[in-house]
Amino acid sequence: MNPQALNQYHDMSERVSVESIMRWLKEMIAIPSENPMAGQARPGHREKEFGEYYFEQMHQLGMTVGSREAAPGRPNVFGTRTGKGERPSLMLCGHLDTVPTEGYEEPFVPHEKDGRVYGRGSCDMKAGLACYLEVVRLxxxxxxxxxxxxxxxxxxxxxxxxxxxxxxxxNGPFADQCIIGEPSDLAVCPAHKGQFGLFIRTFGKAVHSSIPEQGENAIERMARVVNALSDYNEELASREPHPLCGHGTYIPGVIRGGDLASAVPDFCELEIDRRLLPSDAAEDVCKDITRRLEPLKQADPGFRYELSEPSWDIPANDLPVGSPVVQSLLNASRELTGQPEAARSFPGATDAPHLKTPAVVCGPGSLAQAHSLNEFVEVEQCVRATRMYLRAVCDLLI
Incomplete structure (x- = not known):
């Protein structure tokens, strides 16, 4: 950072307004934007209302704004403070939706207590979105x-x-670098595992349960599948680890089979979850599974299985630690906390790999609270996040 930019950073850092951040955050929490998941988008269960709010806030801050629907009632919104074009561009990105609120008492009534702000979306991730607005205001x-x-x-x-x-x-917008303010407790996370899922299906012959010897039990065959994959994690742990993400993992997640207890089931399916390293390819997962299941045909000539199309296919993210945006955030964290800071892997999957812009995850709040029924974010982390993002802007754009 040149001396002029450094002076501007310190001057603006002193002017970070807790009141502004909290006002934006509480207004955001009060706007329901639950993800409808597999249901229909509808008021309260879509991003439309919150997207319109965020669009207007960016407009009031003097940004050039735009919006496009990813699906009916589900907009992407964006604003630009245009530079002279001499330096690379930087995107501050975050999602508008929250997880559902079933069982959550008064999720859209924000309240502040003991240095925390509570409400659905408070840390995942409307706090990050509020911090972005404060950076632009400054x-x-x-x-x-x-x-x-x-x-x-x-x-x-x-x-x-x-x-x-x-x-x-x-369709864009695109940038040279991006920060995603997912709740990381402000850890700087330039990498995360991908998520790949599919269904394994086994088949049998249905007969009355009183004559099971005349049928072929698809659940029993699935039990052999589960057993054949039982040491898959041991194999994954023996492979070369990623420096931040470690090893890939596998779990059998959901199993369904049979319609009633008095019939031999002719169908069973198992949904698996495989967490991918940046070096892993989805097709290699299918090869791993096939290699383990094909031998089952030798013991049971009638054994038949199929692998579905992916139920989840989210790539891993892997931004080099030496990237300017990563180094800026690490330096800002050390300066603000006085503690050494190293790059880490983010535990979950994010929007990062889909944006087609090199991205690092770093945001206020903890994943431990993100999907809970008592979600909150620390006010101090919101202030620190704002200063970290501001430092990145000054490092990279001035």
Whole structure:
């Protein structure tokens, strides 16, 4: 950072307004934007209302704004503070949707207590979105000219099929670097595992349960499948680890089979979850499974199985630790906390790989609270996040 940019950063950092961040955050929490998941988008269960709010806030801050629907009632919204074009661009991106609120008492009534703000979406991830607005407010009020463009982007459907970030990846906006403010406790996470899922299906012959010897039991065959995959994690742990993500993993997640106890089941299916390293390919997962299941045909000539199309296919993310945006966030964290900070892997999957913009995850809040029935974010983390994002803007765009 050049001396002028450093001075501007310190001056704006002192002017971070807790009141502004909290006002935006509480207004956001009060706007329901539950993901409809497999259901129909409808008021309260879509991003439309919250997207319109965020669009208007960016507009009021002087940004050039735009919006496109990823699906009916499910917009992506974006705003740009245009630079002179001499430096790379930076995107601050976050999702507009939240997980459902079933069982959550008054999820859309934000309240502040003991340095925390409570409510659905408070940490996942409306806090990050509020911090982005505060960064733009600081730049506007200080009349800071940027050499590179700053883009804010609010995307739909992160909590389900990620149709919003996929749409951005096809149509833009794009940037040279991106920060995604998912709740990481402000750990700087340039990598995360991917998520790949599919159904394994076994087949049999249905007969009355009183004559099982005349049937072929698909559940028993699935038991052999589960057993054949039981040491898959041991194999994955023996492979070369990723420096941040470690090893890939596998779990059998959901199993269904049979219609009633008095009939030999002729069908059973198992949905698996395989967490991928950046070096893993989805087709290699299918090869791993096939290699383990084909020998079952030798003991049971009638054994037949099939692998479905992917039920989940979210790529891994892997931004080099030496990337300017990663180094800026690490330096900001060390400066603000006085503690050493190293890059880490984010535990979950995110929009990052779909955006087609190199991205790092770093945001206020903890995953432990993200989908809970008592969601909250620490006010102090929101202030620190704002300063970290502001540092990145000054490092990269001024």
């Amino acid at each position: 730049l506007r009020d200080a009349d800071v000219g940027l050499s590179g463009s700053l883009i804010l982007c609010g995307v739909a459907d992160e909590e389900w099929q990620m149709i919003g970030s996929r749409e951005i990846g096809r």
